[in-house]
Amino acid sequence: MKTQNIRRQYWLCLLAILLFSACKKGGFLDAKTLSVIDEKAVFSDSTYSQQFINSRYTNIDFSYEPNRFGSNPSAGLESACDEAESATSLSLLSTTISNGALTPANNTDGLWGTAYTQIRALNIFLRNEKTIPLKSDSVRKYWEGQVRFLRAWYYSLLLKHYGGFPNVGNNVYTDDDKIDVPRSSYADCVSYILSECDAAAAMLPLNNLNPLPPYSATVDYGRITKGAALALKARVLLYAASPLTNAARGDDPNHLVSYGNADINRWKLAADAAQAVINLNQYSLYRASTPAFYQNFLTFQNPESVLAYYPPTTTPNNMFRETYCNPVSRGTRYTATVSMFPTQEMVDAFGMANGKAISDPASGYPGIGDNMYKNRDPRFYFTVLYNGALRAQNGYTGDQPVWTYTGVIASTTDNNLKTQGTDGIYKSNGTITGYYCYKMCADGVGPLGQELNRPRNLIRYAEILLDAAEANNEFSGPSSQIYTWLKDIRNRAGIAAGTDGMYGINPNMTQDQMRTFLQNERQVELAYEEQRFWDVRRWKIAPTTENKDMHGMEITRATNGTYSYRTIVVRKHVFRDAMYFFPIPQTEITKSPSLKQNPGY
Structure with missing residues (x-):
């Protein structure tokens, strides 16, 4: 034996x-x-x-x-x-x-x-x-x-x-x-x-x-x-x-x-x-704990997970997302360059708590200024860290603000403001857009050396509902069933139902209007889940969304503690028609001559 x-x-x-x-x-x-x-x-x-x-x-x-x-x-x-x-x-x-x-x-x-x-x-x-x-x-x-x-x-x-x-x-x-x-x-x-x-x-x-x-x-x-x-x-x-x-x-x-x-x-x-x-x-939108949208990505045996993967090991070794996303002040035990900074385009895709887009005069959006992050779609607060957003921090009791401003740095004796010295825009390894990514990140990383674990939600039920809504709209236009699916998603998100019970959704959309609405809803609900990159390509809207300047928000603090705001260009993106698909690697073309290259390459 x-x-x-x-x-x-x-x-x-x-x-x-x-x-x-x-x-x-x-x-x-x-x-x-x-x-x-x-x-x-x-x-x-x-x-x-x-x-x-x-x-x-x-x-x-x-x-x-x-x-x-x-x-x-x-x-x-x-x-x-x-x-x-x-x-x-x-x-x-x-x-x-x-x-x-x-x-x-x-x-x-x-x-x-x-x-x-x-x-x-x-x-x-x-x-x-x-x-x-x-x-x-x-x-x-x-x-x-x-x-x-x-x-x-x-x-x-x-x-x-x-x-x-x-x-x-x-x-x-x-x-x-x-x-x-x-x-x-x-x-x-x-x-x-x-x-x-x-x-x-x-x-x-x-x-x-x-x-x-x-x-x-x-x-x-x-x-x-x-x-x-x-x-x-x-x-x-x-x-x-x-x-x-x-x-x-x-x-x-x-x-x-x-x-x-x-x-x-x-x-x-x-x-x-x-x-x-x-x-x-077999599936339903996750509502078991609060906040449901945030906890959805950290919870195992989740009724929303249609396909969830996690490494089958007793040592999770799964702090990579925090390593690439966390503000410097929150860090992890790994040393890396933060490299996922949300754009202003992504931030602006989130509507208000009443479900209205910020471009809608009825939304109540105050415009760029001190109140621009207030009363937003609840999903925003669990997707993006902005100037003043609260986040757990080792060594402090209770959540502390993440400061991304530039300008006059507050007194280092003020625990509520001193992290700007590391997290602020233009700081070494700090944000380059004025934002940090929060979605799927654990709130507190715990003692140094402690690893985290979470499932990789490769397909979740919210995607299936949005798939069904889009396909039905493209085939036969808006229907009551499509509205039901969308209201279910927005209800779980925490958006206010409103007096009409429509969660900010226009009840009389045309097919084209519903298409635009669904595209935005996917952008917000499925952000950072390997959806947006492919969605803008399959919809053939990439020349509009990708071939342009990408923006951030520069917030400057004055000596008296007031802020001024300026939208900045971070970098110009370029999109060519060939880029709807990746090119076949040249090494494979060389080894297999019968392979034909994709158009435009």
């Missing part, structure tokens, strides 16, 4: 090392990395096989994380659109994107290699699935459902970045194979992902919170469910129905980034797919 345990530990350690290496290396299909695994040894033991599946989750949040382009400093896609500005390092890929300078040669974000490394590993599992010694066919089906979903998930990341991708099916290439797989059409790629989602959904449980045997709420929380598979299907169909791809393009003769025609019925397919998730009756 002792010898068996030693052998088991050896193989688990070897497998972990090999899989870690596989996740770190890039390259098309990465044929050599995983070929060294002794498949017979791994898949002849159910424990090793389970560990193999666990490792396939490793990169599921790759494109969601703000550190996807590197670290210290880092910034994700939120800093490559109008949500945020990054630190001023020109070497950041997010800066390269927002400068309009992304090319096949410098597109080295690793998504291509990461996705295909995982796809190849998933295909290895499917090749060996039937040899795994399991007592229950239901467990085998559960495992296969997870694997097929994960394969569809990684392909969906490729689809939204690049358009049509090389679909390798169930193939596992060896060291001796010549790998030169052409890209499939956009339509074929969508169809393949949808078929895999349907197949996975048929094999997966409704939930893993209160599962029946052989599922365990402890072991299986965070694993894929039927709802996640159907939600991915709904998201893919929503993107496919959107103007970017639901069209004919003269520069896309092979239909790699478009269908080649426009069809309004694609919106109906997206609407039906989102409705299928709603009809499961």
Whole structure:
């Protein structure tokens, strides 16, 4: 028995090392990395096989994380659109994107290699699935459902970045194979992902919170469910129905980034797919604790989480978001350059507590000045830190203000004002827009050295409701059901219902007005969740939202303690039509000549 345990530990350690290496290396299909695994040894033991599946989750949040382009400093896609500005390092890929300078040669974000490394590993599992010694066919089906979903998930990341991708099916290439797989059409790629989602959904449980045997709420929380598979299907169909791809393009003769025609019925397919998730009756907007919108992103086993991921480890090691977002005075035990500064464009997207946009004369917005942050949409206060916003601070009792002003620094004996020396605009490592990001950050980081944990909400129910609302509006215009979904979202947000019970929503919108309203609602509700970057592209409004100056708020404090306010230009962003999709990395074009580059590159 002792010898068996030693052998088991050896193989688990070897497998972990090999899989870690596989996740770190890039390259098309990465044929050599995983070929060294002794498949017979791994898949002849159910424990090793389970560990193999666990490792396939490793990169599921790759494109969601703000550190996807590197670290210290880092910034994700939120800093490559109008949500945020990054630190001023020109070497950041997010800066390269927002400068309009992304090319096949410098597109080295690793998504291509990461996705295909995982796809190849998933295909290895499917090749060996039937040899795994399991007592229950239901467990085998559960495992296969997870694997097929994960394969569809990684392909969906490729689809939204690049358009049509090389679909390798169930193939596992060896060291001796010549790998030169052409890209499939956009339509074929969508169809393949949808078929895999349907197949996975048929094999997966409704939930893993209160599962029946052989599922365990402890072991299986965070694993894929039927709802996640159907939600991915709904998201893919929503993107496919959107103007970017639901069209004919003269520069896309092979239909790699478009269908080649426009069809309004694609919106109906997206609407039906989102409705299928709603009809499961497994999800609801999180309201369990106060403030609900804020706690939603820190709470495990959350009824709003359709797909939530967190690293399966007893050491969370999950302070990265605070590291990239916290004001210097709040810090973490890690040293890094703060690199997610909300723009004034993002701040202005938030309406008032009565639900009205700040541009609406009926909103009560006072304009730029001392009261401009008062009585705003409650989601604003849990998304952005502004001058005077309260936040827990080590060494102090009770919440303390975050000061972002410049000008005359208050007396350092005044605890309520002295953090401006580190947090203020123009200070070293301080904000460059006058704001800090707060969403998803824990309020207090606790003693130095204490790690945090939170789920990554990759798909949540609020998105499904907004997906359903958008698809239905595009197919048939505003309806009472759309209003019901929107009022539910705004009710949870804490917006006042008003005397008419409409939460600030115009009850008589046209289709165009509803479209604009929904676009703004997505911007606010889904801020910093890897939505805005893709939304403005699929809607084809990026030339308006991205190709312009991005702004911040300069607040200057006078000697008498009064403030003056000035909107400032932080940096000009550039958008070119080619940037609706990422370019295929030049390294992959060189290795696989049959790959065709995206238009404009």
